[in-house]
Amino acid sequence: MTLSPEPAENCRLCPRLLKFRQNNAKLYPDWHNAPVPSFGPVSARFLIVGLAPGLKGANRTGRSFTGDQSGQLLFATLEKFGFTQGVFQNEADDGLVMINTMITNAVRCVPPENKPLGAEANACRSFLTERIKAMPQLEAILALGTIAHSNTLRALDLPVKSVKFRHGQETTINSNSGSFKLFNSYHCSRYNTNTGRLTEAMFEAVFAQIRNHLDRT
Numbered sequence: 001m002t003l004s005p006e007p008a009e010n011c012r013l014c015p016r017l018l019k020f021r022q023n024n025a026k027l028y029p030d031w032h033n034a035p036v037p038s039f040g041p042v043s044a045r046f047l048i049v050g051l052a053p054g055l056k057g058a059n060r061t062g063r064s065f066t067g068d069q070s071g072q073l074l075f076a077t078l079e080k081f082g083f084t085q086g087v088f089q090n091e092a093d094d095g096l097v098m099i100n101t102m103i104t105n106a107v108r109c110v111p112p113e114n115k116p117l118g119a120e121a122n123a124c125r126s127f128l129t130e131r132i133k134a135m136p137q138l139e140a141i142l143a144l145g146t147i148a149h150s151n152t153l154r155a156l157d158l159p160v161k162s163v164k165f166r167h168g169q170e171t172t173i174n175s176n177s178g179s180f181k182l183f184n185s186y187h188c189s190r191y192n193t194n195t196g197r198l199t200e201a202m203f204e205a206v207f208a209q210i211r212n213h214l215d216r217t
Helices: 015-027 070-080 118-133 146-155 190-195 200-216
Strands: 046-050 101-105 140-144 170-175 178-185
Touching: 046 118, 046 146, 070 200, 101 118, 118 146, 140 146, 140 200, 146 178, 178 200
Parallel strands: 046 101, 046 140, 140 178
Antiparallel strands: 170 178
């Protein structure tokens, strides 16, 4: 059986998420309302792993971190460090191009209240595993938040306890899928930025680490 790095548009692996998607399709028929595909070139050296699509963000637009406030800081920082080309306008048709970078999510469908269940993360993990395997030049992975961090480790067939999550941490990872640098950051959610848990300076410091690593290699 050949596994895919991207779920089918009508993926039915998670009954709760499928029902939520179907209900949203009735309420908002013009929205994407399907698994959100990864965004960026397969040849990328840098992969960003988020948690899951936002209801009125990526679930609406069909592009990760696009359509709500979560993408404002992320894409501004990506632009500052040379990982995008074009002007981010928070819509999927803004023409933005990823440079040597791809964005994906641990869970590809929008969950109720932005909280996926463990079983849903487990069901979706093969896509993250195959996504990583399908990137032959991958050198750096950024996990946004503890759930993305633990799911990335599991996708690499590594024990979650092998690397503790800490904002700004940089760890060398050796796995069956390859060797990478794993970087950690608090998620760039509106909650984290509004409460001050994550500041612009803190976020940029992580990207400076990643930029330095990629420039050295």
